[in-house]
Amino acid sequence: MSLWTRLTGWFALLFGLGYFALPLLGLTEFSLRARRGVYSLDAYAKVIADPEFQQTFLYSVSMALVTIALGVFLVLPTAFWVRLRLPAARPYVEFITLLPLVIPAIVIVFGYIRLYNTSSWLPLTGTIMGTNFLLAAGYTTLALPYMYRAIDTGLRTIDVATLTEAAQSLGAGWTTILGRIILPNVLVAVLSGAFLTFAIVIGEFTLAALLDRPAFGPYLQRIGANKPYEPFALSVITFIITWGCMGLIQLANRFTTYTKAPR
Amino acid sequence: MSFLEISHLEKSFGPLRVVKDFNLSVEKGEFVSLLGPSGCGKTTVLRMVAGFETPDTGSIHIEGKDVVRLGPNARKIGMVFQAYALFPNLTVSQNVAFGLKVAGVGKAETADRVREMLSLIGLPDLGDRYPFQMSGGQQQRVALARALAVRPRVLLLDEPLSALDAKIRVSLRSQIREIQQRLGITTIFVTHDQEEALSMSDRIVVMNGGIAEQVGTPFDIYNKPTTKFVANFVGTLNTFSADVTDAAAGRVSVGGTPVQLPAAVEPAKGDRIGLAFRPEALHLGRAIGREVTLPAVIRAVNFHGSVIRIEVEAAGTNVALDTFNRADTPPPQVGDAAEVSFSARDVIVLEY
Numbered sequence: 180m181s182l183w184t185r186l187t188g189w190f191a192l193l194f195g196l197g198y199f200a201l202p203l204l205g206l207t208e209f210s211l212r213a214r215r216g217v218y219s220l221d222a223y224a225k226v227i228a229d230p231e232f233q234q235t236f237l238y239s240v241s242m243a244l245v246t247i248a249l250g251v252f253l254v255l256p257t258a259f260w261v262r263l264r265l266p267a268a269r270p271y272v273e274f275i276t277l278l279p280l281v282i283p284a285i286v287i288v289f290g291y292i293r294l295y296n297t298s299s300w301l302p303l304t305g306t307i308m309g310t311n312f313l314l315a316a317g318y319t320t321l322a323l324p325y326m327y328r329a330i331d332t333g334l335r336t337i338d339v340a341t342l343t344e345a346a347q348s349l350g351a352g353w354t355t356i357l358g359r360i361i362l363p364n365v366l367v368a369v370l371s372g373a374f375l376t377f378a379i380v381i382g383e384f385t386l387a388a389l390l391d392r393p394a395f396g397p398y399l400q401r402i403g404a405n406k407p408y409e410p411f412a413l414s415v416i417t418f419i420i421t422w423g424c425m426g427l428i429q430l431a432n433r434f435t436t437y438t439k440a441p442r
Numbered sequence: 443m444s445f446l447e448i449s450h451l452e453k454s455f456g457p458l459r460v461v462k463d464f465n466l467s468v469e470k471g472e473f474v475s476l477l478g479p480s481g482c483g484k485t486t487v488l489r490m491v492a493g494f495e496t497p498d499t500g501s502i503h504i505e506g507k508d509v510v511r512l513g514p515n516a517r518k519i520g521m522v523f524q525a526y527a528l529f530p531n532l533t534v535s536q537n538v539a540f541g542l543k544v545a546g547v548g549k550a551e552t553a554d555r556v557r558e559m560l561s562l563i564g565l566p567d568l569g570d571r572y573p574f575q576m577s578g579g580q581q582q583r584v585a586l587a588r589a590l591a592v593r594p595r596v597l598l599l600d601e602p603l604s605a606l607d608a609k610i611r612v613s614l615r616s617q618i619r620e621i622q623q624r625l626g627i628t629t630i631f632v633t634h635d636q637e638e639a640l641s642m643s644d645r646i647v648v649m650n651g652g653i654a655e656q657v658g659t660p661f662d663i664y665n666k667p668t669t670k671f672v673a674n675f676v677g678t679l680n681t682f683s684a685d686v687t688d689a690a691a692g693r694v695s696v697g698g699t700p701v702q703l704p705a706a707v708e709p710a711k712g713d714r715i716g717l718a719f720r721p722e723a724l725h726l727g728r729a730i731g732r733e734v735t736l737p738a739v740i741r742a743v744n745f746h747g748s749v750i751r752i753e754v755e756a757a758g759t760n761v762a763l764d765t766f767n768r769a770d771t772p773p774p775q776v777g778d779a780a781e782v783s784f785s786a787r788d789v790i791v792l793e794y
């Protein structure tokens with residue numbers, strides 16, 4: 180490698196670091212200046228002590244977990260079946276899973292409200308549980324592109340057809356095959372889909388606001404508009420959560436002993 | 443009715459008829475090989491027996507019951523795949539125990555059976571390994587143990603040895619056969635390797651284009667092939683063309699040399715027939731008991747160690763023959779004039 184390419188490489192790295200790190204540093208630095216003249220964690224303490232923060236955060240975490248469960252239940256069998264029996268349908272299924280990326284969330288939520296309002300055939304928005312369910316369904320849709328891709332990529336690394344047939348010849352039914360063979364072998368992929376879903380749900384604003392649920396996204400927005408330092412502390416917290424998710428993906432990778440196989 | 447009875451099996455994929463009127467009876471404890479070239483439908487037949495494909499017509503009876511309507515997980519059939527197909531997330535022991543767990547066998551009994559199976563395949567100490575920590579040969583043995591652990595009624599193997607290298611292939615061959623005989627398990631073995639089929643099987647089904655061309659013992663398949671395809675596909679074959687001089691008396695002539703065949707030539711075979719020989723039926727030089735002698739020229743000499751394969755030109759065709767190596771007799775030189783002799787009793791008569 181010549182000196183010039185090496186220099187360019189270092190420069191690119193430094194530029195990238197600066198591009199990401201500088202604004203973050205600035206953000207963090209500012210969030211620490213709530214007390215005049217010295218750095219302090221006052222803004223963080225205030226944010227965390229806020230009961231509304233706790234409630235909305237807890238609500239969004241629960242919604243994220245429900246969404247992940249819903250997504251895995253929906254996507255894993257679908258992607259499995261498409262790989263196993265309907266390979267010709269794959270492009271179409273893939274296209275459908277990509278639709279949430281082009282259709283704005285606001286369109287989806289207006290659709291929901293029209294279809295399931297209190298004077299409709301299925302008045303889901305009439306009850307809190309119904310609305311929660313609608314929200315989870317909406318989140319599942321938003322996370323669909325990521326979940327499907329993650330799981331489908333995971334399925335590509337194993338010989339789905341032969342493993343399924345081997346399990347079948349040993350007497351296993353579909354639930355056993357999915358639960359004991361397929362899921363454990365794509366667990367890392369499922370987890371990365373799950374963490375992405377988590378990151379999306381935690382910060383989501385449109386669906387939660389329009390369905391009027393007490394989620395973290397709308398709370399963030401409200402704080403951001405009304406308080407000086409807290410929004411920055413919140414940003415740092417959200418950022419840490421997101422990166423925590425990324426770290427967990429790596430960790431999940433490390434803990435699966437059997438994937439170190441040279442394939 | 444036999445233990446496993448396949449009758450009039452047919453299967454098409456779209457316009458392609460892959461299996462045509464396939465019939466086979468397998469006795470309990472028998473080892474039957476399906477042998478044939480690539481694409482002849484061996485795997486498809488096996489997959490229909492296993493339940494992974496549904497036949498268009500025909501029936502498959504095991505122990506007198508038609509299983510065509512049963513799903514693959516209800517047939518009690520063990521299957522070993524070319525690609526091993528061990529579950530990567532489970533250890534060797536867990537792999538072997540999988541079928542037992544599904545069947546609801548108790549913990550203690552499962553542990554016993556797993557131990558028994560692992561010692562059967564000669565890997566008693568590798569129970570805690572994951573599949574990726576083992577060689578191909580070891581993985582395939584575990585796959586065999588896994589299939590056998592549930593005591594299936596029939597064992598199906600689809601080219602289980604073709605992903606392995608030559609040495610292991612040969613040793614696993616005899617290991618599989620030994621285990622099969624010890625357990626007395628009814629087995630169908632798919633291969634396109636004739637040596638494998640000849641050395642392992644009680645009977646061989648030679649398939650071509652979705653049809654069972656001939657079913658018989660390895661000895662019969664090799665020595666008494668009934669069709670030209672079987673004769674050519676199994677073993678090396680030398681064919682001289684011969685003119686029929688007296689069909690009823692079985693008299694023919696090879697390049698001007700008269701040959702008296704042991705039986706009459708069927709008129710349907712025509713005026714010109716093929717006389718086929720295995721390499722070991724031809725002899726270089728004259729010999730007692732080989733009454734026909736043809737003049738020949740040495741064309742090639744291949745030294746294989748204990749055996750020397752020599753190609754000669756005789757009666758206008760190139761033929762191959764084998765002689766044993768002897769330290770005191772150097773092999774002939776290319777271009778030498780020689781004679782080949784054979785006995786009409788060793789002839790396989792073919793349509794020309």
Ligand SMILES: Nc1ncnc2c1ncn2[C@@H]1O[C@H](COP(=O)(O)OP(=O)(O)OP(=O)(O)O)[C@@H](O)[C@H]1O
Pocket residue numbers: 455460478479480481482483484485486487634
């Ligand atoms: N699922 C399928 N769809 C369409 N065609 C198929 C399918 N499975 C097999 N075939 C075709 O059926 C024919 C027989 O296939 P099969 O796998 O039974 O051959 P085989 O004798 O096992 O060959 P090989 O020795 O290569 O494994 C082939 O021409 C193959 O292309």
Ligand SMILES: [Mg+2]
Pocket residue numbers: 484485486600
């Ligand atoms: Mg095959």
